[in-house]
Amino acid sequence: MTARIIKRAAALGVIAAMGAGAALADYDDDELVIDGVKIATKVPAPPGHPLPEIVSGWRFRSDETQALEADDFENPAMVAVDYGQSLWDAVDGEAGKSCASCHGDVEESMKGVRAGYPKWNEKAGRPFTLENQINACRTENMKAEPWKWESREMLAMTALVGKQARGYPMKIRKDGPMAEWIEKGKELYYTRFGQLDMACSNCHEDNYGKMIRADHLSQGQINGFPTYRFKWQGLGSLHRRFSGCMKNIRAEPFKRGSDEFVALEAYLAVRGEGLGIETPAVRN
Amino acid sequence: MAAPRILTAAALTAALAGGAWAAETAPAEVRFDGSAVPQRLTDAPGDPARGRAVFIDRKLGNCLACHANSDMADEPFHGEIGPPLDGVADRWSEAELRGILVNSKKAFEGTIMPAFYKDSGFNRPLRKFAGKPILTAQQVEDVVAYLLTLKEE
Numbered sequence: 001m002t003a004r005i006i007k008r009a010a011a012l013g014v015i016a017a018m019g020a021g022a023a024l025a026d027y028d029d030d031e032l033v034i035d036g037v038k039i040a041t042k043v044p045a046p047p048g049h050p051l052p053e054i055v056s057g058w059r060f061r062s063d064e065t066q067a068l069e070a071d072d073f074e075n076p077a078m079v080a081v082d083y084g085q086s087l088w089d090a091v092d093g094e095a096g097k098s099c100a101s102c103h104g105d106v107e108e109s110m111k112g113v114r115a116g117y118p119k120w121n122e123k124a125g126r127p128f129t130l131e132n133q134i135n136a137c138r139t140e141n142m143k144a145e146p147w148k149w150e151s152r153e154m155l156a157m158t159a160l161v162g163k164q165a166r167g168y169p170m171k172i173r174k175d176g177p178m179a180e181w182i183e184k185g186k187e188l189y190y191t192r193f194g195q196l197d198m199a200c201s202n203c204h205e206d207n208y209g210k211m212i213r214a215d216h217l218s219q220g221q222i223n224g225f226p227t228y229r230f231k232w233q234g235l236g237s238l239h240r241r242f243s244g245c246m247k248n249i250r251a252e253p254f255k256r257g258s259d260e261f262v263a264l265e266a267y268l269a270v271r272g273e274g275l276g277i278e279t280p281a282v283r284n
Numbered sequence: 285m286a287a288p289r290i291l292t293a294a295a296l297t298a299a300l301a302g303g304a305w306a307a308e309t310a311p312a313e314v315r316f317d318g319s320a321v322p323q324r325l326t327d328a329p330g331d332p333a334r335g336r337a338v339f340i341d342r343k344l345g346n347c348l349a350c351h352a353n354s355d356m357a358d359e360p361f362h363g364e365i366g367p368p369l370d371g372v373a374d375r376w377s378e379a380e381l382r383g384i385l386v387n388s389k390k391a392f393e394g395t396i397m398p399a400f401y402k403d404s405g406f407n408r409p410l411r412k413f414a415g416k417p418i419l420t421a422q423q424v425e426d427v428v429a430y431l432l433t434l435k436e437e
């Protein structure tokens with residue numbers, strides 16, 4: 001019995017050491033530069049932040065995957081960005097307008113825009129994700145049909161608009177009516193869900209940098225969405241990723257665009273504040 | 285004494301067809317002594333070989349997702365989330381191992397480790413898993429039997 005207690009203490013020592021190792025979590029020191037623009041993939045955490053450092057998922061990926069994102073000619077999401085550009089220029093809806101009719105050159109008008117979303121929308125009385133904003137433009141200004149959240153068109157447009165913020169530090173408004181949404185998102189982040197009874201924090205705060213079977217856990221930062229995933233063989237939205245995570249823990253996912261996912265998105269934008277936008281990122 | 289679960293006619297037929305006749309303790313009936321569960325969940329003893337398979341299987345125990353285990357060094361992708369399980373039987377008794385498998389939160393507050401024999405109290409469980417434990421009583425016993433083979437002494 002005594003021997004068992006000693007062994008147990010030794011094993012717990014191993015656990016404690018592994019816990020402390022989270023601060024030295026396993027990710028690399030590579031720097032991301034695309035087209036000569038350096039993108040912040042690691043930034044210091046401000047005082048009181050739950051993480052010791054804020055690190056993009058890019059740092060947790062293999063050199064081969066990292067290289068695909070670092071070169072626009074190799075990045076498999078660029079086909080979608082090109083499609084987004086054709087949609088930007090195409091007249092759609094009863095008002096006879098295109099995006100370009102009001103916003104002109106996307107590379108000028110949308111510079112840095114994605115970095116500030118989700119953003120409070122006074123008229124709607126709720127935060128708007130980029131998808132919400134695009135659809136509001138379509139239905140109100142263009143008199144066109146809204147796009148479905150995970151449609152090819154919406155992914156292409158969010159990729160195109162997102163790319164114009166590449167390298168801009170993610171930073172949303174946190175004050176006013178956004179505060180309670182961010183708080184709600186934080187609550188969800190730490191709530192356990194599903195038959196596996198896990199919260200986001202169990203993997204992405206407590207265990208990032210470690211392997212969970214064949215997967216290398218990242219901090220679950222959101223600065224690269226929509227993201228091209230090999231698993232998806234294409235681009236997917238952030239809310240699709242949330243949904244996949246929930247199914248992994250055997251939880252019934254919330255709907256894309258739901259209050260819950262919008263709140264979580266807002267909280268994660270705050271949690272990853274300062275990371276450079278990487279849209280469209282490339283991941284496993 | 286935990287009441288044996290009342291078997292439906294269909295389950296009875298299936299159990300007889302399978303050649304197994306084992307009374308089971310339902311998840312809600314499991315008696316904890318602290319964080320340990322001294323009593324077996326089934327009449328039939330656990331089978332270490334089946335337990336080893338449950339340990340590896342991604343849709344069952346998937347224990348390897350979080351715990352490294354030298355006994356299966358030929359399996360790829362050992363996880364790093366929980367402690368390695370080499371010599372785990374030297375550190376914990378059978379009752380303690382059973383308790384950790386049934387609901388590890390009794391032993392380790394706030395742990396990431398799922399409860400493998402609990403069927404209620406979950407938040408939004410996927411419909412196909414709602415009201416069900418991750419493992420059956422027999423699978424829990426099989427994994428306990430397997431873990432008891434992991435000795436270093």
